[in-house]
Amino acid sequence: GAGVSQSPSNKVTEKGKDVELRCDPISGHTALYWYRQSLGQGLEFLIYFQGNSAPDKSGLPSDRFSAERTGGSVSTLTIQRTQQEDSAVYLCASDGRDTDTQYFGPGTRLTVL
Amino acid sequence: LAKTTQPISMDSYEGQEVNITCSHNNIATNDYITWYQQFPSQGPRFIIQGYKTKVTNEVASLFIPADRKSSTLSLPRVSLSDTAVYYCLVGDYETGFQKLVFGTGTRLLVSP
Numbered sequence: 001g002a003g004v005s006q007s008p009s010n011k012v013t014e015k016g017k018d019v020e021l022r023c024d025p026i027s028g029h030t031a032l033y034w035y036r037q038s039l040g041q042g043l044e045f046l047i048y049f050q051g052n053s054a055p056d057k058s059g060l061p062s063d064r065f066s067a068e069r070t071g072g073s074v075s076t077l078t079i080q081r082t083q084q085e086d087s088a089v090y091l092c093a094s095d096g097r098d099t100d101t102q103y104f105g106p107g108t109r110l111t112v113l
Numbered sequence: 114l115a116k117t118t119q120p121i122s123m124d125s126y127e128g129q130e131v132n133i134t135c136s137h138n139n140i141a142t143n144d145y146i147t148w149y150q151q152f153p154s155q156g157p158r159f160i161i162q163g164y165k166t167k168v169t170n171e172v173a174s175l176f177i178p179a180d181r182k183s184s185t186l187s188l189p190r191v192s193l194s195d196t197a198v199y200y201c202l203v204g205d206y207e208t209g210f211q212k213l214v215f216g217t218g219t220r221l222l223v224s225p
Contacts, residue, residue: 042200042215105156
């Protein structure tokens with residue numbers, strides 16, 4: 001595709017439920033990043049993938065958060081037992097080794113009731 | 114990771130030049146300076162990147178003094194559509210990985 005895509009664009013869930021967010025990076029981009037943006041705040045780094053491995057998971061806020069990437073392409077961010085403070089926009093970005101910029105997707109707006 | 118400091122908000126009028134300055138006192142030798150623009154309900158969009166001196170593209174100019182402890186994003190003749198949040202970030206690419214640390218950015222409001 002032409003850019004980074006994310007699905008769903010909006011997700012409303014009840015507290016305690018699990019959610020899966022998907023990111024489809026730009027074809028050929030080896031690096032993939034997940035960020036979280038709470039209302040009125042800057043972006044918070046969550047996790048970084050190089051290929052299928054995640055050398056930096058330091059931003060994951062708790063063990064309820066996990067992410068995987070398969071085939072060096074699509075990534076899913078899973079939040080288990082969602083809490084209201086998980087409500088935010090979750091953004092995915094990718095970049096290739098021959099570029100010095102990250103290209104962001106439109107984000108998934110998660111609302112936990 | 115170098116921390117950045119930039120004004121929380123700025124106001125301008127259509128047609129004016131806007132300069133947003135960012136401080137990054139502990140920038141490292143290998144760090145590049147990158148600016149992103151974010152509209153409401155969208156992901157950040159790359160604007161410009163530089164290492165030293167001046168960089169210009171079709172959207173903006175980036176001025177970086179010799180000590181690289183600050184940088185200034187210059188938007189010529191802004192329009193209403195330039196109303197957005199602008200983020201200044203520093204980071205290196207030697208490892209092919211840049212964990213971007215976003216601050217709260219500068220909220221630019223352009224009025225008629």
